[in-house]
Amino acid sequence: MTQSAVSAGSGAAPEAPPLLEVRDLKTWFKTEDGLYRAVDGVSFAVRRGRTLAVVGESGCGKSVTSLSIMRLVPEPPGIRAGGQILLDGEDLLEKSQVEMQDIRGQRVSMIFQEPMTSLNPVYRVGEQIVEGLVKHRGMSAAEARAKAIEMLGLVRIPSPESRVDSFPHEMSGGMRQRVMIAMALACDPALLIADEPTTALDVTIQAQILGLMREIQARLGTAIILITHDLGVVAEMADDVVVMYAGKVVERAGVRALFDDPQHPYTLGLIDSIPRLEEKRDRLSTIEGSVPHPQRLPEGCRFSPRCPLATDRCRNEEPPLRQLRDGHEVACWYAPIDEAAA
Amino acid sequence: MTETTGPLLRVEGLVKHFPVKKGMILQRTAGVVRAVDGVSFELRRGETLALVGESGCGKSTTGRLVLRLIEATEGRVELAGEDVRALDTGALRRLRRKMQIIFQDPFASLNPRLTVGEILAEPLRLHRIVEPAELTERVHELLRVVGLAPYHAQRYPHEFSGGQRQRIGVARALSTQPDLIVCDEPVSALDVSIQAQVVNLLQDLQAQFGLSYIFIAHDLAVVKHISDRVAVMYLGRIVELACKDQLYADPRHPYTQALMAAIPRPEPGAAGTRQVLEGDVPSPLSPPSGCTFHPRCAFAKDRCRSEVPSYRRMADGRFVACHFAEDIPKAEAAVDPEGADEPRYRRRLAVLQAARPQEPQPA
Incomplete structure (x- = not known):
């Protein structure tokens, strides 16, 4: 298995180039109150016939990412502040709105x-x-x-x-x-972006729709980007996962690796705070505090004010996304934390 | 309130039919929506009873009927021995002190033009709970109780995040020192990490003040953490009511089983084997004959199509409305109950948890 620097995949055929590659995407908003860096340097790739889940809580930039790919972010107030969105090698950020009309709905x-x-x-x-x-x-x-x-x-x-x-x-x-x-x-279309497709539905209907999406993907070979906040849906649908926090990717991994071997303290907190049917604990784990306001982003690591492990380095210096092993990347100075703490 | 033995709340045969009108000028009743169709349960002091089900099952209507926010068509509601449906306006207002509600949408349920201090002072003043001189002190105390700070009283709802707003909603419900709080989907609109904070807060407050909750939700996993007993509703009726442990270990009604199977689990690969419930919830305007669940039920027999199952007590003490509850095969657990988690995940979590208390918590 070969891995390019930005591939999010695991187990795809090595010769297949990704269908969509997002490189260092920056979508900002200029408003009366100042600049909102809603998406601030996001990279991932999706391969044909596979599902990439983008997970995070409200305000993490996951929906703006999907709207950026569709070029549906209104400008102004939106600003294409940088990066590339390569669909089969063509940069969608360079297209005119007229050209985009042919791409949307068709590709x-x-x-x-x-x-x-x-x-x-x-x-x-x-x-x-x-x-x-x-x-x-x-x-x-x-x-x-x-x-x-x-x-x-x-x-x-x-x-x-x-x-x-x-x-x-x-x-x-x-x-x-x-x-x-x-x-x-x-x-x-070669790519389907599903933004919280089942959030408004009841669970039994959600199960039907998710099953339908899987079945259609198997039949038509459509690549899917699934935007969701629900880790249960991720586990069920995704091949690869990108975890976003405050406009940044904090972790990127294959779905198995993400659940079995989560690295970022935010990912860990997120998995831990889901109530589960099959366990007996009486208290739910929480991540203290709340997502930072997009205009008052903390210095250094954006998760540091909520992270129990944060040190001065985390508060001053922003951790880059780095590869820990094949197809598993994390933006945390101390990953893997159990080994760092030992 | 003198009565301290017996249940805090008794609901018997509660019915709410909404007429559906047709025509713009000469309106005629074209049918009735049977939103709640004969619901009975009891709630003990300090207990949490969850009402769960999908949209349109009547769970929120039941909560509002209990508080008499809407008038029931039939049935009886008793709070601490008092017949809620028989009270006149003044008596009802006095009783409302003892029963409060927390709404799903913390954005819509707080007046945007009032400061948080004013929002919390309003019920205190209305019910003359404290002397005017003590109002501010009491508001500050309420804010502290729900994990906010006294200086938040000067702010407006829009200055808060969703989780904080829900805390304000909780503080408002607590202000009248109620015995019963109806929590109507209090965490459904919140992110998971925030959802857990609010669930924990509700549990702490219950322990501190001896509150009884009716917890209305559609998420069976959240319900498992907060409730003592669970009532599963379908098309205006309770189909199963049992202790939490009984219900989750071995759901007896086929609908409860389907509801549990449908929850996506945070375990990759768990989805493959489960049974997906087909079809939609039928219209409550023309519910199916017999057992209203029969068109979607994998175990339906002829009797289910013709005869409405009675709501009956099973040998193990739970209530169920299914002719064949004893014979339905046990649902297969999609995941083994304990320790599916990887050791690496557990180890890291332990590191995080060990680090947690040393960090000062921001307000």
């Missing part, structure tokens, strides 16, 4: 957390799927409608021939999210 698609707000309430769901097919694939109306029905069937909407003429409000939350997935995949 990269996105599904959002709230399917009700991202479907147009006054159009039938079929019309919304057809729109992209006619525009990107140049299909006739009849061809596009047939394809829309096929896609609704693929996402297991019962009786797709009649459901194609339903309005979004006539569907349940789970069905709407299925429609979103059908729409996103209609033009067979």
Whole structure:
């Protein structure tokens, strides 16, 4: 297994170059109150047919990262402050908005957390799927409608021939999210970005949607970037994981390594604070304090004010992301901490 | 309140039907949504009863019916022996001192134009709990109790993070020294690390003040940490009510089993084997015949399609509404219960935990 400097993978075929490579991405926002460094030097890579999970709490920059890839960050106030987003070697940050319109929906698609707000309430769901097919694939109306029905069937909407003429409000939350997935995949994109796709859904429906995404990925070979705060969803879906904190990547690893051998104190705290069904402790572990305000980012390591192990070095000097072993990188001066403390 | 024996709260046959109107001018009732359809339970002093279920199961409506924030269609609610549904406005207001609520969304439930001090002083003044001269002191005390600082009283809600705002909501509920707090999804909107802080706070306060909680949630893992007993709801009814240990060790209702199986676990590879519940929750406007869960139930038989299962006590003391609760096979645990964690993870966690107390905590 060979590893390039920015690969997040483990176990992919060595010859396959990543489909998407994000290099040192910086997306800032200039507001009346000052500069927000929402995404501040983020790098990762996604390979074809694999799932990369981007995890972190609110405000860590995970959603801004995904919007940056789609070039959906409004400018102003957004600033492309640096970095590259290479899709098959082409830098998306250099594209014009007109060029991006051809890329969005066709090569990269996105599904959002709230399917009700991202479907147009006054159009039938079929019309919304057809729109992209006619525009990107140049299909006739009849061809596009047939394809829309096929896609609704693929996402297991019962009786797709009649459901194609339903309005979004006539569907349940789970069905709407299925429609979103059908729409996103209609033009067979190479990359699907799913931003908290199941957060608004009940657990039994979440299980259905996650199963559907896995199945479709296996069939179509779509690469997925899954943005989530839920480590349970990560464990279930991801091949590789990027953990973000306050606009930075703090740890990057294969999913097994992340859960079995987590290195960064933030990752450890995050895993430890999830209540689990199969354990008996009465008290939950917490990470003290809260995420820093984006304008009052601490000096040095951004996690240092909440880290029980922080020393003066952590408070003054920002730790770089460094490789500990193949495909496992961490931004902490003291990783691996048990060996450092021993 | 003289009665100290017996349960703090008794709920019997609680029903709430919402009429659905059609037509804009000449409205007629087109049907009823059976939001809560015959719910009975008891809550002991100092106990936490969780109400869990998916959206639309009636858990929040039940919480609001108990506090009489909405009026029930039928049924009886008794708080410390007093019939809550029979009280007039004045008596109800006096009783409200003893029963409070914490809402899910700490952003929407605090008045943005009041300072935190004013928010907390309002119930104190309304219920004449302290002398006006002691108001400030009492507000500061409340803030300290929930882990905030007295100087926070001058600030406005928007200056706080989600977790801190939820602490303010908790302080407001505590201000009237209640016996019962209905916690309506109090941690669902919070990040996991913050969620754990608030859950721990609620547990500490319960131990300190002897509070009883009705803890409404959809997350069975969080519920496991905070509750003594758990009631699982589906389409307006309780389908299973049991002690926490009984329920998690061996859920008897097929819906409880499915709900537990659906939770994504933070263990890579655990997902492969589980049974996924098919279909959606049916509309409460036209619930299925017989057992309302039968169209999604893997064990449904003819009897389930025609006969509504009674809510009955099983031999082990739990309540269940399933004809075949005794015969349903035990759910397979997706993960072995103890110590699936890697030693490397455990070792590192130990280092972190050892380092923790030496660090001064920011307020």
